[in-house]
Amino acid sequence: MTTINEATPSSTGGAAGREADWLGAVAAEAALFGPSSSAERAADILRKQITEGRLRPGSRVPEKELAAAAKVSRNTLREAFRLLSHEGLLVYEMHRGVFVPQPTEADVVDLYRLRRVLECDVLRGLEGLDSDRLVPLRAALEHSEAAAVAGDWAEVGTGNMRFHEHLVGLADSPRINAVTARLVAELRLIFHIIAQPQELHEPYIARNRAILELLENGRYGDAADELHQYLLDSEERILAAFRSVS
Amino acid sequence: MTTINEATPSSTGGAAGREADWLGAVAAEAALFGPSSSAERAADILRKQITEGRLRPGSRVPEKELAAAAKVSRNTLREAFRLLSHEGLLVYEMHRGVFVPQPTEADVVDLYRLRRVLECDVLRGLEGLDSDRLVPLRAALEHSEAAAVAGDWAEVGTGNMRFHEHLVGLADSPRINAVTARLVAELRLIFHIIAQPQELHEPYIARNRAILELLENGRYGDAADELHQYLLDSEERILAAFRSVS
DNA sequence: GCATATTTGTCCGTATGTATA
DNA sequence: CTATACATACGGACAAATATG
Numbered sequence: 001m002t003t004i005n006e007a008t009p010s011s012t013g014g015a016a017g018r019e020a021d022w023l024g025a026v027a028a029e030a031a032l033f034g035p036s037s038s039a040e041r042a043a044d045i046l047r048k049q050i051t052e053g054r055l056r057p058g059s060r061v062p063e064k065e066l067a068a069a070a071k072v073s074r075n076t077l078r079e080a081f082r083l084l085s086h087e088g089l090l091v092y093e094m095h096r097g098v099f100v101p102q103p104t105e106a107d108v109v110d111l112y113r114l115r116r117v118l119e120c121d122v123l124r125g126l127e128g129l130d131s132d133r134l135v136p137l138r139a140a141l142e143h144s145e146a147a148a149v150a151g152d153w154a155e156v157g158t159g160n161m162r163f164h165e166h167l168v169g170l171a172d173s174p175r176i177n178a179v180t181a182r183l184v185a186e187l188r189l190i191f192h193i194i195a196q197p198q199e200l201h202e203p204y205i206a207r208n209r210a211i212l213e214l215l216e217n218g219r220y221g222d223a224a225d226e227l228h229q230y231l232l233d234s235e236e237r238i239l240a241a242f243r244s245v246s
Numbered sequence: 247m248t249t250i251n252e253a254t255p256s257s258t259g260g261a262a263g264r265e266a267d268w269l270g271a272v273a274a275e276a277a278l279f280g281p282s283s284s285a286e287r288a289a290d291i292l293r294k295q296i297t298e299g300r301l302r303p304g305s306r307v308p309e310k311e312l313a314a315a316a317k318v319s320r321n322t323l324r325e326a327f328r329l330l331s332h333e334g335l336l337v338y339e340m341h342r343g344v345f346v347p348q349p350t351e352a353d354v355v356d357l358y359r360l361r362r363v364l365e366c367d368v369l370r371g372l373e374g375l376d377s378d379r380l381v382p383l384r385a386a387l388e389h390s391e392a393a394a395v396a397g398d399w400a401e402v403g404t405g406n407m408r409f410h411e412h413l414v415g416l417a418d419s420p421r422i423n424a425v426t427a428r429l430v431a432e433l434r435l436i437f438h439i440i441a442q443p444q445e446l447h448e449p450y451i452a453r454n455r456a457i458l459e460l461l462e463n464g465r466y467g468d469a470a471d472e473l474h475q476y477l478l479d480s481e482e483r484i485l486a487a488f489r490s491v492s
Numbered sequence: 493g494c495a496t497a498t499t500t501g502t503c504c505g506t507a508t509g510t511a512t513a
Numbered sequence: 514c515t516a517t518a519c520a521t522a523c524g525g526a527c528a529a530a531t532a533t534g
Binding site for chain 1: 521522523524529530531532
């Protein structure tokens, strides 16, 4: 399985600064949180490290060091691992440890298939929507637009994803929301292995705006059609980027 | 992993007269399993107890006794709890313990909404399906029919659910399969609350047969339409039964 | 191919806090 | 309100598997 990554062969030996900086971020984050269970807290912290790209796809996640950094016991940390592995953000390999998964092209296809079904269906079922509900969508869109001006393409990406999360949220379906949260998390993983932020996110600001305007005019069916094409194009672009990496 | 269980349910003849014998069943089951992690093994066992109705919705699941019955440590069992709570088969209540959830009418509505979207979409995307792929559907259907003759309505129910699991399996989408597995598990919970097996399962044998025959004739769109109506009717019937219980 | 070091898998004992009788 | 039971969490220990030299 010695496929891609590992593009920095020179190292392996120490250099505490670079590879340990996300461990420091974990330790810092650990102080902020409040109540709830320790395992969930640890899972929240780890999730953030992964989705924000400090823990890259393919990385090993060692129990011992991470337990120390997050200041929880190994047992508690393992509960957090189980949580995250069920979300698709970690994978267990028996007696080898936990890893951040590396999605494949097949995963991209599968994931987009589900996105198309769910998101388009949500839009088609919005008859009689209160227009106040669209406020979070607009906020996410403006977040992306501001980030684009600043040239922060990663932040454009999170804005776009937030747009789609709020979009499916319009359906008021806890289960659809849960599935979407998982899909978005996996999507972030994919973005991190491609690492061409601008080409990946910038074109979709305008298209999200178009969808939002259709929704504001109550043209839900048209919005769904536009979204369908949007998702086909996005999938195609990601697959192309994938091939250029491998 | 989350495959479809094999037979040998030993079929719990009578429906009466035992409260704690599921603890014994856990201990018995614990001996059978082979490799894999202890946590996953414990989760498999517990999942079976829940979906087969020996652990009823609303039950408390005490970690100490269960750890003894399954012969695993409490730490390991807690990992299994986390797994199952993410599948919707258990819920955590902070400092109170773990419980088998009691789905509400709102859950039924939400769940059926997702079922309709996913299952119907799968059927509409089956152009050019190899007819061999339908064999498991027929097997599940015949399982239901045989159980109906024997008057074992619970088994009719598992046959019907297996039919639908294989149906979505035709899409070859791991993520759709995973979501469906979760939905089916929750559905079983609901059936166990209502406990009117015959009225709930018997009418759908014929309808599953109708869907299968449409599929065998390549009429995927018609099958999807039939399935859509099927799911609407099923939801309505469950909601009615729900109201008569509460 | 072998011996060793490291890491995971699992269990136990125990201390603390929370909910309930 | 106190007492008890139980969940939460920790740290140590050992076996088993893997990775390394």
